[in-house]
Amino acid sequence: MALVNGNYLKLPEYFFFNDLEGKINAYKLLHPEAKLIRMGRGDVSQAIPEEAAKAMADAAKEMGVLETFRGYGPETGYKFLKDKIIKFDYNAYGIQLEQDEVFVSDGSKSDVGNIGHIFGRDNIIAITDPVYPVYENAAIMGGRSGHLADDGLWSNIVYLGCTAENGFKPALPQDHVDIIYLCYPNNPTGIALTKAELKKWVDYALDNQAIIIFDGAYCAYIREKDIPHSIYEIKGAKKCAIEIRSYSKTGGFTGLRCSYTIVPHELMGSTETGEDVEVNKLWNRRATTYYNGTSYIVQRGAEALYSKKGREQCRALTDYYLENCKIIRDEMTACGFEVYGGVNAPHLWIKTPGGRSSWRFFQEMLYELGVVCTPGAGFGNLGEGYFRFTGFNQREAILEAMERIRNWKGY
Amino acid sequence: MALVNGNYLKLPEYFFFNDLEGKINAYKLLHPEAKLIRMGRGDVSQAIPEEAAKAMADAAKEMGVLETFRGYGPETGYKFLKDKIIKFDYNAYGIQLEQDEVFVSDGSKSDVGNIGHIFGRDNIIAITDPVYPVYENAAIMGGRSGHLADDGLWSNIVYLGCTAENGFKPALPQDHVDIIYLCYPNNPTGIALTKAELKKWVDYALDNQAIIIFDGAYCAYIREKDIPHSIYEIKGAKKCAIEIRSYSKTGGFTGLRCSYTIVPHELMGSTETGEDVEVNKLWNRRATTYYNGTSYIVQRGAEALYSKKGREQCRALTDYYLENCKIIRDEMTACGFEVYGGVNAPHLWIKTPGGRSSWRFFQEMLYELGVVCTPGAGFGNLGEGYFRFTGFNQREAILEAMERIRNWKGY
Numbered sequence: 001m002a003l004v005n006g007n008y009l010k011l012p013e014y015f016f017f018n019d020l021e022g023k024i025n026a027y028k029l030l031h032p033e034a035k036l037i038r039m040g041r042g043d044v045s046q047a048i049p050e051e052a053a054k055a056m057a058d059a060a061k062e063m064g065v066l067e068t069f070r071g072y073g074p075e076t077g078y079k080f081l082k083d084k085i086i087k088f089d090y091n092a093y094g095i096q097l098e099q100d101e102v103f104v105s106d107g108s109k110s111d112v113g114n115i116g117h118i119f120g121r122d123n124i125i126a127i128t129d130p131v132y133p134v135y136e137n138a139a140i141m142g143g144r145s146g147h148l149a150d151d152g153l154w155s156n157i158v159y160l161g162c163t164a165e166n167g168f169k170p171a172l173p174q175d176h177v178d179i180i181y182l183c184y185p186n187n188p189t190g191i192a193l194t195k196a197e198l199k200k201w202v203d204y205a206l207d208n209q210a211i212i213i214f215d216g217a218y219c220a221y222i223r224e225k226d227i228p229h230s231i232y233e234i235k236g237a238k239k240c241a242i243e244i245r246s247y248s249k250t251g252g253f254t255g256l257r258c259s260y261t262i263v264p265h266e267l268m269g270s271t272e273t274g275e276d277v278e279v280n281k282l283w284n285r286r287a288t289t290y291y292n293g294t295s296y297i298v299q300r301g302a303e304a305l306y307s308k309k310g311r312e313q314c315r316a317l318t319d320y321y322l323e324n325c326k327i328i329r330d331e332m333t334a335c336g337f338e339v340y341g342g343v344n345a346p347h348l349w350i351k352t353p354g355g356r357s358s359w360r361f362f363q364e365m366l367y368e369l370g371v372v373c374t375p376g377a378g379f380g381n382l383g384e385g386y387f388r389f390t391g392f393n394q395r396e397a398i399l400e401a402m403e404r405i406r407n408w409k410g411y
Numbered sequence: 412m413a414l415v416n417g418n419y420l421k422l423p424e425y426f427f428f429n430d431l432e433g434k435i436n437a438y439k440l441l442h443p444e445a446k447l448i449r450m451g452r453g454d455v456s457q458a459i460p461e462e463a464a465k466a467m468a469d470a471a472k473e474m475g476v477l478e479t480f481r482g483y484g485p486e487t488g489y490k491f492l493k494d495k496i497i498k499f500d501y502n503a504y505g506i507q508l509e510q511d512e513v514f515v516s517d518g519s520k521s522d523v524g525n526i527g528h529i530f531g532r533d534n535i536i537a538i539t540d541p542v543y544p545v546y547e548n549a550a551i552m553g554g555r556s557g558h559l560a561d562d563g564l565w566s567n568i569v570y571l572g573c574t575a576e577n578g579f580k581p582a583l584p585q586d587h588v589d590i591i592y593l594c595y596p597n598n599p600t601g602i603a604l605t606k607a608e609l610k611k612w613v614d615y616a617l618d619n620q621a622i623i624i625f626d627g628a629y630c631a632y633i634r635e636k637d638i639p640h641s642i643y644e645i646k647g648a649k650k651c652a653i654e655i656r657s658y659s660k661t662g663g664f665t666g667l668r669c670s671y672t673i674v675p676h677e678l679m680g681s682t683e684t685g686e687d688v689e690v691n692k693l694w695n696r697r698a699t700t701y702y703n704g705t706s707y708i709v710q711r712g713a714e715a716l717y718s719k720k721g722r723e724q725c726r727a728l729t730d731y732y733l734e735n736c737k738i739i740r741d742e743m744t745a746c747g748f749e750v751y752g753g754v755n756a757p758h759l760w761i762k763t764p765g766g767r768s769s770w771r772f773f774q775e776m777l778y779e780l781g782v783v784c785t786p787g788a789g790f791g792n793l794g795e796g797y798f799r800f801t802g803f804n805q806r807e808a809i810l811e812a813m814e815r816i817r818n819w820k821g822y
Contacts, residue, residue, distance in 0.1 A: 001680065002531075002589040003530065003589070003680065004682060045482070047474065052474075057468040060464050064464025065458050071454035072665045106517050106668070106703075109703045118419060119415055120413075122414060255483060255484055268412075269414060270412040270414055272417055282416070292521070293666075295517075297471070
């Protein structure tokens with residue numbers, strides 16, 4: 001009988017976010033009249049920039065006409081989009097890249113998950129705690145996690161603790177690790193690293209011949225000076241880092257699916273017998289074997305985000321969500337909550353009042369206010385005692401949620 | 412230092428299709444004036460159905476308006492598309508499916524490659540020879556192939572030979588295998604299996620508790636009676652088969668990226684300790700962890716292919732390519748070639764004249780006629796001595812290629 005990949009069976013049968021939806025649905029059944037406000041939402045709420053919608057409508061029409069129809073595109077993305085990525089996302093920050101160092105794909109979730117396939121199973125993986133759950137789940141499903149201990153941690157994963165004490169900026173690993181997943185500006189904590197802080201990680205990686213998988217999905221939200229937009233702003237990073245970017249939160253492309261991954265030629269991995277191998281070649285091989293390119297229409301949409309109007313519209317979009325964050329920060333702080341993030345990121349990380357567990361507080365806020373947060377426990381052990389709000393809802397909904405919290409006597 | 416996945420290094424550095432492009436480019440440099448005709452092309456040449464182009468232009472506009480904007484869709488596809496798939500592609504053939512047995516994705520190449528991830532590494536894989544190379548490459552990269560022997564075959568892969576003697580319909584495996592990749596109508600041979608012939612495979616799989624990965628990418632080209640459109644037309648197939656379908660050749664979606672995979676609830680795999688596991692749950696887990704859904708715009712395009720006009724336009728498209736195939740069959744046969752396929756599939760499998768090797772014949776046809784075929788050797792050992800033509804080029808180009816071959820004294 002065909003054997004299944006046993007690593008899949010190590011995953012808890014239902015994940016955290018299914019539980020969350022289950023609890024919300026139970027509440028809705030009991031309170032069909034309630035107007036729920038989802039303050040933990042990970043999805044955007046505003047329309048995509050007009051320029052992108054127009055470009056995609058035009059591209060759709062092109063496909064229906066013989067003279068302008070296009071079949072298979074290049075598996076790693078069209079030159080017209082790669083040119084814009086290199087110019088606006090890298091050259092603008094003093095970084096040079098080749099066309100074949102850029103891999104356009106259908107989403108950073110896919111890339112974050114699939115990138116593990118090009119690496120050996122025996123590498124030691126480090127992730128932050130709290131963390132975006134896909135890094136950990138992909139490590140489990142890929143057979144790299146070891147076993148789940150009683151403390152809720154996987155034996156072969158090194159956890160980099162992020163706490164209020166270290167400003168949610170983890171210390172370097174004490175022991176050797178091979179692959180480090182970093183996401184800055186961070187989901188869920190909303191914290192960004194300065195150049196000096198990120199440099200410590202690049203230096204660690206260079207010293208230890210480790211590879212950093214740098215998830216830069218939220219870089220369009222950076223507003224403060226001295227926060228690097230790309231890890232390649234740090235000297236030497238091309239020798240030790242892969243960077244993954246997304247248009248989901250930059251241009252509201254969550255339903256359209258476009259992202260890209262940078263794998264510099266300078267980045268080397270090792271064979272078991274100690275020879276150097278260009279990681280770029282492996283990722284290229286995966287892309288060309290397991291993928292047939294991102295939809296032409298969507299690539300035209302992404303390209304349009306880089307036009308003058310497109311960039312203005314993206315800026316207006318991220319400004320809107322950041323203004324939402326500011327409202328939440330100010331209101332929640334005024335209500336006495338301890339609030340982190342939301343300045344260079346669309347996420348806010350907030351301490352539950354009175355030491356309550358994050359699930360208990362979630363439940364109270366849901367049942368007493370009809371306001372939904374994401375319990376911090378869903379992001380790892382050290383997420384306990386916190387909850388996540390984001391700035392992604394509509395302004396009116398956020399203002400109403402803030403009013404409900406302001407008038408709340410319960411907490 | 413981070414270790415790479417050593418299985419990637421087992422792949423030949425350049426693959427066959429890179430070699431092919433290299434040789435074509437060399438010819439172009441030497442003969443800049445030549446008008447090349449690509450008769451081996453795997454990509455379609457005609458515009459997509461008007462209905463789909465219209466639906467996608469509308470969907471693009473929707474995304475630019477707050478009231479109709481959509482963010483993340485369901486990872487496994489929208490209900491509006493799954494409803495159509497179930498009704499037109501399955502109910503119409505007497506097959507019942509649940510919504511959660513249908514997984515919409517961005518391409519059958521992705522699914523064919525990624526499906527291996529949910530299975531254990533120790534399964535014995537069987538593929539046909541000749542074969543679509545992705546099945547073999549994914550097995551190699553996934554660590555299931557063993558080593559490459561001097562005969563060009565991988566030690567842990569069972570090859571099912573397809574020759575003129577067996578009508579390119581392979582015999583059942585002599586030894587036990589766990590996972591069998593079948594593609595019918597077949598690429599590259601253009602051969603289809605009748606119900607009775609496919610039933611033998613389903614019965615084998617049921618008897619041996621094997622799983623069939625059934626690639627049905629070309630089912631829209633079936634014209635003869637008694638050829639099953641879906642493997643689930645065979646009794647018991649839901650207990651032993653996964654079916655992968657694509658809109659690439661059905662609706663000209665090669666540049667748009669949409670396909671789907673069916674994993675019936677009845678299909679079971681086994682843990683190492685012998686317990687049954689629903690394969691559907693594993694594939695669902697992969698889809699929800701490694702994927703964020705297919706572009707909304709493209710799903711609307713695929714949906715439009717099922718409207719009354721859309722179905723007529725798809726039929727006109729596949730009829731056009733099949734008429735091309737008929738022209739090729741008739742002409743090549745009249746020229747004395749031994750021709751297979753092209754009746755229920757857009758591919759034709761043709762014997763090289765005079766026992767020449769497929770590369771030699773490719774080279775001769777390229778340099779003497781400016782006509783490009785795909786050498787059979789690129790599809791496996793038993794592809795040697797054959798070449799592939801397809802019906803995917805424009806009618807005028809195909810007529811011209813046929814004229815060049817008719818007047819060719821060389822072969």
